[in-house]
Amino acid sequence: MDKKKASNYKFVQNSKCEYFPCHKIEETEKFNCLFCYCPLYMMGEECGGNFKYTEHGIKDCSQCSLPHIKEVGFDHIRGKMKTVINIVKDKHLKNIKK
Template identity: 75%
Template sequence: MGNNYKFVQNSKCEFFPCHDMKDTEKFNCLFCYCPLYMMGEDCGGNFKYTDHGIKDCSGCLLPHTKDVGYDHIQKKMMSVIEQVQEEYLNKKK
């Protein structure tokens, strides 16, 4: 089985590429909006906070990196799933 599901590119998008990247052929659009935004500092990406407390991910290429992004996000999402499961089980007690 291939890994084609891990990579999608929409080079016709008016925002493509939405981040500066040297090799745009490897720019992955699969996670156009990063699902790890809600993890705050635990996302593992290159971000900063604005003076108003908004997370600025414009310097982050992690979800858009062809060979790394998908696997990183899936691993982090497992920790989100575990956290939600733990919260649910604690409520049942």
């Protein structure tokens, strides 16, 4: 098997989940559960998804299906992970300096 061509690790579906699908999507067979909780939440407006802020300042991602789209979700999140790592690293370094 050519590992460069394989991409099964990019898609997981749990159709037995009581919340499946947790976002409205036309083709449920393409609904990806791999990122059940989006690792880009902490990025705020830089995440690239369809979200809004509530009146209390809470990020509401209930209308965002980006992490769950089979063809693009994994690659989009992977492309943003270096930024997530830097956010965490910067926060950690600020705590050390205190």
